[in-house]
Ligand SMILES: Cc1cc2nc3c(=O)[nH]c(=O)nc-3n(C[C@H](O)[C@H](O)[C@H](O)COP(=O)(O)OP(=O)(O)OC[C@H]3O[C@@H](n4cnc5c(N)ncnc54)[C@H](O)[C@@H]3O)c2cc1C
């Protein structure tokens with residue numbers, strides 16, 4: 148989530164590659180021969196007897212009115228010998244590879260290369276196979292298509308995945324040898340002045356919107372703006388509500404109103420058994436609870452989501468930077484960063500929201516001087532406020548910096564007012580890049596960690612930034628603490644309720660370099676450990692976390708895990724939906740490119 152103006156693009160892009168992912172492989176894939184008898188306890192793969200015949204796939208396609216796809220890897224246009232090889236198209240695909248727009252529009256492509264095992268990059272000379280991608284895709288435009296997909300996967304014991312935009316940082320939106328349900332084209336948007344949840348006695352006062360689960364942020368904000376409304380939504384234009392809301396969903400408005408999962412009034416869900424159900428506070432309450440924070444592609448496939456909307460606020464925006472060209476002053480830089488970040492809880496309580504970044508050494512984002520600086524940068528926002536209030540909020544903090552480190556730091560202060568959320572967002576959406584191999588790690592931080600512990604351990608952020616940089620998003624606080632989700636609660640990690648900051652740090656590596664991937668994964672663990680040490684009782688935001696977070700069940704869901712596991716076993720006894728790192732995935736493991744029952748057992 149990076150501001151895109153005032154020369155901030157690079158820092159933001161940089162920080163947002165802090166937003167990142169990891170390798171599509173289980174830590175150490177166990178390799179078994181393909182015809183080993185132990186495969187009777189695995190999901191079926193092409194070329195084996197139980198994989199459906201061409202006739203069965205054709206009948207399935209007919210039931211879907213021809214909406215079954217068998218896509219080639221998007222990078223195949225660059226590879227002679229591939230069916231879709233097209234030297235004229237290759238440069239276009241290669242150029243578009245760094246954009247989120249390219250990957251979201253393709254039925255199987257994903258933002259982060261390693262989730263397809265770098266198996267078909269749009270580069271001449273690189274290997275290309277379909278190995279990292281699903282085999283068939285249901286291009287769903289209605290719940291019925293999703294239902295047929297779930298039923299077919301269940302009946303034939305085929306690994307089932309769900310892709311919407313393909314933005315996932317932990318690699319859940321694809322799998323080898325799978326059938327994928329592509330929810331991208333579920334895009335209806337319908338607004339309500341008040342909402343009556345199906346079969347409930349109550350009417351929920353206040354405006355709301357029902358959206359298809361493939362709806363993306365830019366389209367949703369744009370549809371609501373003419374009504375002077377907006378929602379708690381994410382920073383990336385093409386992030387879709389399906390993965391975002393099921394994972395929790397933070398945004399500029401969450402500091403004020405709570406997480407996206409807290410705004411949900413009702414969902415239509417296709418269960419792994421293939422039932423189309425409505426989940427709200429009066430029916431399918433367990434599913435309703437789990438689908439709001441329990442994670443995507445685990446309890447079912449949301450086809451539509453109804454959530455609260457809010458009057459669009461006027462936004463008072465400030466780009467504030469504190470940086471020094473003397474990047475050898477590492478100690479002072481991180482003492483200053485720790486000081487700035489330790490102020491975020493009290494500034495949050497005074498109504499501040501926004502995104503901060505810290506960097507030990509980075510091309511000066513404030514002017515064109517071609518220098519390198521180290522320091523802190525924030526895109527800070529107040530709602531329905533004034534430049535004067537913003538100034539008063541920052542004055543004591545900036546004064547402290549200049550008296551504590553006299554002459555060391557330069558300060559940049561660029562205020563700006565926006566008449567609506569959309570006006571702000573149009574210039575401050577996440578303008579980072581896709582198409583990379585990126586490993587991401589993160590930690591939620593509460594007031595105690597940010598004030599007491601952090602000021603005593605200023606080097607925690609230095610170790611977290613690891614010579615590169617990181618983010619401290621002020622996207623939680625009062626709004627999340629005081630949120631009152633319908634039905635008495637939801638499955639969001641309880642640590643969110645006391646968090647102020649969601650800190651992330653990502654590591655980009657060159658593709659097709661297994662040694663670099665291993666080293667990066669180790670580094671990400673070390674980075675997260677630095678913040679875990681100062682906030683041992685918090686946890687991590689599952690949608691933007693280390694995919695191999697140790698004890699992820701506890702770190703992503705805390706005390707909610709037990710109930711989530713019970714619900715998973717009830718709604719999906721056969722594990723039709725399976726992903727890593729997801730609730731209830733303990734009974735299966737990835738064996739090479741297959742998914743097999745741990746310890747064999749019944750098929
Ligand atoms: C540029 C960028 C900016 C971001 N900004 C933010 C931000 O501001 N706030 C924030 O909270 N997060 C943010 N994220 C992280 C985002 O929440 C996750 O990447 C999320 O997984 C995206 O969901 P998706 O549906 O777009 O992506 P996908 O990769 O398609 O799906 C993600 C996961 O959800 C599942 N899923 C998708 N749709 C459904 C559905 N209908 N029913 C059930 N499961 C489903 C998928 O199977 C997968 O497990 C950002 C990510 C990127 C790349």
Ligand SMILES: *[C@@H]1O[C@H](CO)[C@@H](O)[C@H](O)[C@H]1NC(C)=O
Nearest residue numbers: 208209212213214215216217
């Ligand atoms: C499904 O049917 C449609 C329409 O008949 C066809 O165009 C498409 O290629 C078929 N899909 C597959 C995977 O065969």
Ligand SMILES: *[C@@H]1O[C@H](CO)[C@@H](O)[C@H](O)[C@H]1NC(C)=O
Nearest residue numbers: 214216253254286287288332
């Ligand atoms: C998927 O369905 C949508 C909506 O009908 C259509 O516009 C799109 O072209 C389809 N995609 C593919 C790859 O067939």
Ligand SMILES: *[C@@H]1O[C@H](CO)[C@@H](O)[C@H](O)[C@H]1NC(C)=O
Nearest residue numbers: 372373374375376459566567
């Ligand atoms: C939205 O706000 C503008 C400016 O205050 C006002 O003129 C307009 O009528 C409002 N539109 C709606 C649909 O309420």
Ligand SMILES: *[C@@H]1O[C@H](CO)[C@@H](O)[C@H](O)[C@H]1NC(C)=O
Nearest residue numbers: 472473474475476477478479
């Ligand atoms: C930069 O910082 C280092 C470390 O404190 C110091 O030794 C050096 O003199 C500084 N350089 C300048 C130009 O101030």
Ligand SMILES: *[C@@H]1O[C@H](CO)[C@@H](O)[C@H](O)[C@H]1NC(C)=O
Nearest residue numbers: 510511514515516517518519
């Ligand atoms: C920027 O600085 C680097 C290193 O000092 C130098 O090599 C480069 O030519 C400079 N670029 C510009 C545009 O001045």
Ligand SMILES: *[C@@H]1O[C@H](CO)[C@@H](O)[C@H](O)[C@H]1NC(C)=O
Nearest residue numbers: 595596600680681682683684
């Ligand atoms: C502060 O850190 C210590 C260990 O480093 C830890 O035991 C303690 O729980 C932390 N306090 C808080 C409030 O997180």
Ligand SMILES: *[C@@H]1O[C@H](CO)[C@@H](O)[C@H](O)[C@H]1NC(C)=O
Nearest residue numbers: 171172173176264278739740
């Ligand atoms: C990923 O690719 C590498 C190199 O081609 C291969 O050795 C490995 O088996 C692949 N992993 C999976 C899970 O397919």
